[in-house]
Amino acid sequence: MTPPLAIALHGGAGILKRSKLDAAADRDFRTALSAALDRGWDILQARGSALDAVETVTRALEDSPLFNAGRGSVYTSAGTHEMDAAIMSGREGDFGAVAGVTAVRNPVSLARAVMEQLDAVFLVGTGAGDFAHACGMAVEPPEYFHTTARVEQLESARRSNQTPLDHDAEVEKYGTVGAVALDAAGDLAAATSTGGITNKRPGRVGDSPVPGAGTFADNSTCAVSCTGEGEAFLRCCAAHEVAARMRHGGAGLAAAAHAVIHSTVPGKGGLVAVDRNGTVALPFNTEGMFRAWRTSGGRGGVAIYRGEQGETASPAERPWAH
């Protein structure tokens, strides 16, 4: 029997209301999500590793100016970019993460270098930058990370003295990218990358790079990448809670993921998750979540809003996955 394959990605939850995203922008987002997904799927189909697939997908999303990670990262209150990323293998529980990284083109690959080259698993601040330099990671000048829309968001946030802009740029509040995958060897992996929150205090770290909060993978349960209000996901260890509900509570992936997003997390956001059978879950409690997924069972899609296929309103009502 052919082993199941599956991949899912997100480009952030808490997006613009449908009325505010024009047709051209809608198309651009879907094209970028689909292209990133294809790169990961090609790796899985060639019997590549889930780890390579999630890193490649996350790099593709980091390289796009559309998403709040890598090139498209938002500005801190100091007018700088501080990026966080993590990657985890479900086979041995290997993990690598970086936080507060500047200039590095692909923070997720720096996280993987931490995982593979160091005894440490979590490096922050200038120490992470020093390691990036030591291992020859590609870096970019500030102009690379400059996007006019992000500057406008920063200026708007400064005027209103807020980090979030609830009414018209919710996407910037919860912007993150991430991916999960199951490969032909039966291994799971997860990766997450973010620029954080517009106008954030320098040094602020959310859930994305934290094992068990924004990123988690364990072959016996699931791989999870979260997006949303980082502080809320951190406080409840959201990604690990999905795995715990499966391992200790006997829940299936869809029920566990749904419960965490709709009951456990004390805030807004969503996640993508995959289990060892290739089941995919994509729950969110926001207006929408940029997402794409594909399984060898024939499921797949690209979606943005609530009500499109792929959101799990209730796993009992919508056992669509796998």
Place this chain on the structure above:
Amino acid sequence: MTPPLAIALHGGAGILKRSKLDAAADRDFRTALSAALDRGWDILQARGSALDAVETVTRALEDSPLFNAGRGSVYTSAGTHEMDAAIMSGREGDFGAVAGVTAVRNPVSLARAVMEQLDAVFLVGTGAGDFAHACGMAVEPPEYFHTTARVEQLESARRSNQTPLDHDAEVEKYGTVGAVALDAAGDLAAATSTGGITNKRPGRVGDSPVPGAGTFADNSTCAVSCTGEGEAFLRCCAAHEVAARMRHGGAGLAAAAHAVIHSTVPGKGGLVAVDRNGTVALPFNTEGMFRAWRTSGGRGGVAIYRGEQGETASPAERPWAH
């Protein structure tokens, strides 16, 4: 009926073999542990909060040069001190943490200021230092953190080009301090603080400040503070795993804590934990763990080695707690 009270603390696991700790040092450690415990117990008895109790205990241990946190912090490979700390309330899940902090006398109090004064919950690096300055945290010059023994450890580690010194200074490998408490209002709290690992790469963060890894509290399950190989505790979300085994698996505190330390964590260390009934658990898989505890049920003690009261070799064999 008088509500139960309980408090427990640790000063690190993976200590010297009994033969290497002379009588004077043994006495000094027990005196310091006991004094710190008393300060927390006094707060609980006066109907103070668990949050105040764990902060006060952790500050007392940070102020002692004997333990690897605050004043007694070990040196990084750069010859500096980088400290990490966290505090969490089980009532609302409020959390605050800092990592990579220099000069601050009491990192646990900076973590509490993050929790109480910011929207962010986790601040790292220079951003954490800037916040410490902004909120008037007491800082100390490098001499304050200087201890001859720590310098000798750094020089020894540099000579052998290792971070850990397995054979004769295991205490420095897993040095951490922390506390958990249950107060008269039924609230749980946990706090952890550390200087990390001798000769660590600047920027390296272990489990101590990470919610769900080294520190966790939730009134419906337990409060936990861990000590040990930080990377191992991070990868398995050790503290949150204790709570998950209780919430989703129906385990009691002693069984859950024992399973995490003796089965889940892929490395050496221990933890202190307390539940809403005032049960205390103190499991470790090392030669010993500096520890002290007291409950209104009449239990209490100060211990260092395996075989003294207070270690939970097996909860079935030793249902001593509470």
